[in-house]
Amino acid sequence: MAAAHEPEVIRDKAAMRAWTRRRRAEGKAVALVPTMGYLHNGHLSLVSAAAAASAGPVAVVVSIYVNPGQFAPTEDLTTYPSDLAGDLRKLAAVFCPPDLYVRAGDGRPDAGSSGGTVSCLEQAGGGYGHETWIRVEQLEKGLCGSSRPVFFRGVATVVAKLFNIVDPDIAVLGKKDYQQWRVICRMVRDLDFAIEIIGSEIVREADCLAMSSRNVHLSREEREKDNNLKALHRTRSARKNGNPCCKCRYDDFVHSMALSISRSLVNARTAALNGNNHSQQIQDQIVQTLTEAGDSSIKQRNFRNPFDVNADCELESLVPLERVDRPAVICVATWFGKVRLIENTEIQAPP
Ligand SMILES: Nc1ncnc2c1ncn2[C@@H]1O[C@H](COP(=O)(O)OP(=O)(O)OP(=O)(O)O)[C@@H](O)[C@H]1O
Ligand SMILES: CC(C)(CO)[C@@H](O)C(=O)[O-]
Ligand code: BAL
Secondary structure, eight states: OOOSSOOEEEOSHHHHHHHHHHHHHTTOEEEEEEEOSSOOHHHHHHHHHHHTSSSSOEEEEEEEOOOGGGSOTTSSGGGOOOOHHHHHHTOSEEEOOSOOSOOOOOOOOTTOSBTTBOOHHHHTSOGGGOOOOOOOTTTTTSTHHHHSTTHHHHHHHHHHHHHHHHOOSEEEEEGGGHHHHHHHHHHHHHTTOOOEEEEEOOOBOTTSOBOOGGGGGGSHHHHHTOHHHHHHHHHSOGGGGTOTTOSSOHHHHHHHHHHHHHHHHHHHHHHHHTTOOBHHHHHHHHHHHHHHTSOHHHHHHHOSSOEEEEEEEETTTOOBOSBOOSSEEEEEEEEETTEEEEEEEEESSOO
16 A cells, blocks of 8 residues: 555654644544554555544554564664665655653663563663563463563553554554564553554465565575575485475575465364364474475574474463364464564364
8 A cells, every 4th residue: 555645754752642633633533553664565454454443534653663672682673674765655644753762871780670681772771761661471471472581571561652652542463473462452451541452364475474574584685695504505405305495596495494384374274173173283283394394404504493383372361272172373483594483373263
């Protein structure tokens, strides 16, 4: 969806509040789509869902802010992709604040303000002006929370800040980030935000890979930086593992491994719907599909923390289930080099 005219670009909090007041005075509902930019069609589907979220007129604003509070110092804050000029061409109204935090470095060591938990905000030394964090205590623990220790407190906090600044009636989040969506729903319920949260379906590439800003790091250019890996790939016949994309193009190879995530989820879902509903078996099957996706020596080098498979979780609480005998979600996370990709599939009506 391209903007037909120059987008309204709002950079500071007071102007954002004034924008919302004006839209309300015009009789419109206000819908917020929070993002970190580098927009793709998955993001734009959230904008469409926001525009259609009410029977009456809706003013949609997309926030673009790469939030240092949700990245640990070991994570990819500094390499997170960005293209603000390109993003603005796709939108009608954008809130892109240069910073959302009070910065007041006081020279304290990097112990963080939350029991030693340190995000890039605190590590930068200027984050001590901010010391209030929201924790959705149980929901934030498993799945992505177990490998990204500050992620959900950072997400919940920045989304609460965005809610307080934008003051929307509606907010749309993608189900690709399934746990994030559930965490925000729970925060809204528990803290009495008067905001309707909409979870929007996963948008995929033609080949089924879930769209994600970080997919750009699966490109040939990025991969070719790792000459060793490329050489290794050239000298090994990954074709022997039945990899259809592998014709000595490293990017095809990694891409096909990435595709194995969605393939594994389709197979798992089919099995569960056919009554093969033991979580452990479903999980084993997913790991097998991912394992078969490529040459194991490349995979050992290319995958950190091999696979993070959670077959299956109860839909809202995300509590692990032994069997898919009630509505469930199967979640997978894998590392491709420095990129962590996540995917999931919901099973709303198991047999
Ligand atoms: N393929 C997709 N389908 C549906 N929603 C999506 C998709 N990709 C992202 N979103 C949603 O867009 C919102 C903003 O996400 P974000 O800006 O982090 O993009 P992203 O593509 O998820 O990036 P990342 O590579 O960091 O995971 C989130 O609510 C996210 O769930
Ligand atoms: C919700 C969010 C915008 C908070 O920074 C981010 O986690 C994202 O883009 O999914
Ligand atoms: N899409 C969620 C943002 C993140 O991974 O940091």
